[in-house]
Every structure is written in C-alpha cells, then in structure tokens.
C-alpha cells in the first residue's frame with residue numbers, strides 16, 4: 001500500500017481514515033501512552049501564531065491541533081482542512097460545545113487558498129501519507145505569508161540503537177494487534193508501521209523543507225526518535 005501513487009494512494013488513505021475515524025483519538029492515546037498531546041502542544045508553540053493571526057492545520061483529521069491552536073491564541077482564525085470527511089465530521093462534533101475552527105474539505109497537494117493567506121501552516125501525521133512530500137511543502141509554503149512558519153509533526157523510521165528491537169516489536173506487533181482490538185481494522189494499523197518505515201529520516205525531511213525554500217529549519221525528536229517535529233520559516 002505504501003507503494004501506491006497518485007489518485008490510488010489518495011483513495012487508499014481516505015479509506016483507511018474513514019474506517020478508523022471513530023476510534024482514532026482513543027488509539028492515539030493508547031499507542032503513545034498519552035504523549036501525542038505534548039507533541040501537538042509543541043507544534044502550536046512552534047507555530048508562534050500572533051494574537052488575531054491565521055493558522056491552517058492541514059490533514060486536520062479530528063482537529064486536535066486546530067483546537068489546541070484556538071485554545072492558545074486569542075482572536076485567532078483557525079482553519080482545519082482534510083480530504084477525509086469522516087475524520088472532519090468528528091472534529092466538527094467536538095466544536096458543537098466550544099469555539100471551533102472553520103472546517104474545509106481540501107487536498108493537501110492542491111490547496112484552495114490564495115498565496116500568502118496564513119501566518120502559519122501546521123500538520124500532524126500528514127506528510128508521510130502524501131504521494132509527493134516536496135510538492136506538499138511547496139503548497140504549504142505558497143499559502144503562508146513571507147516570514148510565516150510551516151510546522152510538521154510526523155513519525156520517523158526507527159533509528160539504530162539498543163532499543164531498536166523493542167521499538168520494532170511495539171510498532172510492528174503491538175500496534176496492529178491493538179488496532180484490531182480497538183478498531184477491528186488491523187490492516188489500517190499495519191499501514192502505520194509500513195508508512196513510517198518508508199518515510200524520510202528527520203534529516204532528510206529537513207533537507208526537503210530547505211529545498212522548497214524554507215529557512216531556519218530545525219527539528220526536535222520524541223519517543224526514542226520515532227517522532228519528530230520540524231519547523232521552517234518562509235523567506
């Protein structure tokens with residue numbers, strides 16, 4: 001499935017997320033022992049959205065980063081965009097009881113926004129799903145104003161080290177088993193380790209962000225090096 005390209009890849013990914021949407025947040029808490037909340041907080045911190053600013057959260061899913069950005073910034077306009085409506089419907093339902101972002105159906109590779117629209121673009125666990133990562137960053141950079149930020153949270157291939165066998169066991173055995181138990185969708189949770197293994201290392205991701213023209217790119221790693229948050233500034 002990670003070899004799929006273009007429209008086939010997009011269709012496959014929409015199918016995966018549509019099937020697991022209802023249990024997506026719960027699975028995140030279980031797989032990461034609740035750590036995912038801290039990573040999303042760092043994303044919003046590094047987004048450095050000014051009061052009254054505009055943030056786009058791409059591949060927003062159930063909206064966790066988008067809500068966190070709204071909580072942290074007064075008078076902000078936050079837009080959450082995704083191409084799997086089943087995920088965004090859950091985000092929308094959360095918004096019925098609190099101040100909510102604006103939800104937009106959009107493909108991350110063809111954003112329906114003019115150039116220089118946002119102060120910052122964030123994404124959580126989106127980039128490894130894209131058929132063309134560099135085109136994805138180029139599109140994000142296009143819609144950010146000069147001096148604005150692009151922030152990316154995603155998984156990274158397993159680093160070498162003494163803990164590698166243990167982490168590999170968690171990723172390739174425990175997560176698909178937990179996925180089957182909690183969502184009934186073992187194959188969807190086999191996609192997570194497969195797409196992680198096939199993704200870029202944090203240094204490679206940094207190089208791609210720089211190749212699209214982003215400046216001051218840096219990153220921080222989490223969870224034994226299996227998760228990274230990157231930030232870059234549009235020149």
Ligand SMILES: C[S@@+](CC[C@H](N)C(=O)[O-])C[C@H]1O[C@@H](n2cnc3c(N)ncnc32)[C@H](O)[C@@H]1O
Pocket residue numbers: 010013014017058059060061062063064065081082083084087106107108109123124125126129130
């Ligand atoms: C793993 S979920 C992440 C959700 C959320 N950002 C988070 O931090 O939990 C990935 C999301 O990216 C979306 N996605 C994947 N490829 C996309 C694309 N080309 N355009 C828009 N959304 C996409 C999926 O529909 C899914 O909701």
